[in-house]
Every structure is written in structure tokens, then in C-alpha cells.
Amino acid sequence: MRDEDAVRQSAERMAMVLTDWGFPRMPARVLMTVMTADEELLTAAEIGDRLGVSPAAVSGAVRYLIQLGMLGREPAPGSRRDVYRLPQNAWYEVTALKGGIFKVLGDMADDNVRALGDQSVAGRRMATMRDYFVFVEGELPELLERWRAHKADRGLD
Structure with a gap:
């Protein structure tokens, strides 16, 4: 109830x-x-x-x-x-559509790394941020595909 x-x-x-x-x-x-x-x-x-x-x-x-x-x-x-x-699939759709934000953030962080210099403390910090967003952007397509398979396996559509 x-x-x-x-x-x-x-x-x-x-x-x-x-x-x-x-x-x-x-x-x-x-x-x-x-x-x-x-x-x-x-x-x-x-x-x-x-x-x-x-x-x-x-x-x-x-x-x-x-x-x-x-x-x-x-x-x-x-x-x-x-x-x-x-x-239907609102969370998936938003993730797929807005996923490009990780590339934008990674590119912006890369610009900052070049401006700061990759040997400075701030440059290394920014490089870690860049690497994280590049990683997430690269993993997102496989993650979304795994989600589709997970949903299909469980009849969630």
C-alpha cells in the first residue's frame, strides 16, 4: 500500500x-x-x-x-x-545527450595545463582534472551500452 x-x-x-x-x-x-x-x-x-x-x-x-x-x-x-x-529512459537520454560536457571540460582543463605549465603544482592539478574528464568521456559509451544490456536482460524497457 x-x-x-x-x-x-x-x-x-x-x-x-x-x-x-x-x-x-x-x-x-x-x-x-x-x-x-x-x-x-x-x-x-x-x-x-x-x-x-x-x-x-x-x-x-x-x-x-x-x-x-x-x-x-x-x-x-x-x-x-x-x-x-x-x-522513457530519461536518465539515459540526459546522460547520452549531456555526455559531451566531459569532453568540453577536458579540453578546457587542457588549455589551462598549457597556460599554467605542466610542471607547476596548479598545472599538475589541472592535468589530473583533464585526465579524469578524458577518462570519463572515453568510458561513457561502453557504460551506456552496458546499461542498455542490463535493462534488456531485466525487461526494464
């Missing part, structure tokens, strides 16, 4: 962790609210009701999440309202 208070508290804690990691607070709360909903489609008013905020407060958050690919918007049949849904 679903315990709504426990669900709400858990979603808020998860949103807080995302916020601590730099994710904006309201988009984190909206995302966790939609993630914990049994319904596939929710209106901004329904999301706002669950969060205790106005639909207007939800508006900017859903725009942000749509831009990230973490939320989809579609018109509600027979209404002027939109409904929101989680895309």
Missing part, C-alpha cells in the same frame, strides 16, 4: 540531494514529484497541488526540465492545458 506521506518525504529528500549537487531546487522538486507519481501524465496544477505551490511556480521548472530532456510536454486531449510526462 502506498504511503503518501512517506512518498512525499522521500521525494523531497531526493530533491534536496539533487539541489546539493547544483540542480535548481524547484526543478528538482518537480522532477521527483513526477518520478514518484503513478500517473503517466500530470498537469502543472496537479504537480503544484502535490508540492503545495502554484502552477505558475511549476511553469519555470517544467521548462527547465524539458530543455534537459528530463520531462516531456504534450497537449491534454480536449483541453487547452498541457500535461507532462517522463520520457
